[in-house]
Amino acid sequence: MLKKSLIAFAVSGLLIAPAHAEVQINGFASIKAGMTLDSDDELYGYTNDLDFKNESLMALQVRSDLGEKLSVTAQLMGRGSNDFDIGFEWAFITYQLNDNTMINAGRLRGPFYKYSEYKDVGYAYDWSRVPRSVYGLGFDNIEGISVYRTDIIAGFDSTLIAMYGGYDGTTGLGDGQLDGFFGASWELSRDWYNFRIAYYNADASLTFANQDANNLLGALNANGFAALAEEIDFDKDKGTFFGIGAGIDRENLVIVAEYNRTEVDNTLFANRENYFISVAYRLGSITPYISHEWERHDSKPEIYQPYQNLASTPLAPLYFGAVATVESQAKEADTLNIGLRYDFHSSAAFKLQYTSQKNKLLDTRVGLLVAGVDLVF
């Protein structure tokens, strides 16, 4: 409720903006066409049929300066994957506390990763998309308040974002919510190199999208295994996210690497470790790049192991159901991306990217080719 009212507040700010207020309108768009290289293969929403919609999007941002250090910003976005239905991706008010400090309140993007806040603005980076297996929390936005602060510390440009809030909506595993979300991201940069560290936590609750998992929880509770059900379900369970990153940008050579670890205690959520490295080289208006992503999700057999005696009883289906549900969270995949960015226009870039993802548990490989244009206006 608080969240909805925050957005309403931010939007009403736009409407009540005085007539003399300075209004800036900016936008960005991506038009992407792609297909997997083998029939039956699917990756990131693409199939073997050429698709123009899946990763295409358009966004319009309106920012109004209300004076007295207050401004209001709304970003409306339509994603092709959602039939270009328009929604508020960001909607917030900003108070400029002083030269170095800004306070934002409303719907914001969680700054988990180095590129997460502008991951939809393809023009702002070289790849066709951000490293998706590393940026895989399954939700982007937080409704709440953030403090953005820039400083110069020992010759480094320091950028600190601290955030408090919550989330209510879809996640990778089903509809859910995060309560008491808080944490911070801190980036230091100097000349040609930069470092980043981020830590966030929240209490996570959700209803599984997979109905079998919900049925299993019901059966466990009905048969006196509430303790096991609690080890599997998400019921205000503490989740933590920790990420680090580093980059260099020197003499046209751009290298970026990030690592992150996500855990949710007392749930089936696997201990996830994801990392990538990307190397790009600017040759005038053409920037070829290569990147590699590692996705390591270790399932938690310790959840069901204490119950293995059940395997030889009439309740064996419950035990094997728990095993299957917990193990469904295991994942081990490597992804290679090769591509190029071509700045063919002062406000638009053409990108071509080949992605090859190997699922190491199933020993399968999927190839994906995507071409498109990212632009800002």
Added chain:
Amino acid sequence: MIQKIALLVFVLSFGVQADIAVIVNPANANVVSADDLNRLFLGRASSFADGSKATPLNLSEGQVARDEFDSKVLNRSSAQLKAYWSKLVFTGKGTPPKEMADDAAVKAAVAADPNAIGYISSGSVDGTVKVVTTF
């Protein structure tokens, strides 16, 4: 002949010499380093050394001095700068400096505003503004 060579030397040296002048209002006594310029024009600082507010003014894209400033002072191509600003604009963290049509517009704005800082081709400088550094 000698006159022609002298003229040629003059033209060549003019071509490679400092051709961007960073200008402030004559009332502004601050020293501005290359680092300060970077921070001001990349939105990472908004005041002069003495703590007074600084309003950076850009030239519009396509002006000769703009390209020179981007590459010599900010060490970035115009595409890189556009990418840089789109990160800030679309995350609510900043807005790029206001763009002026040409040298004359920057000069007039700086002459009229003690907080303004801009850059123009050296050849456009006159007594209404003060040059703090050249590139």
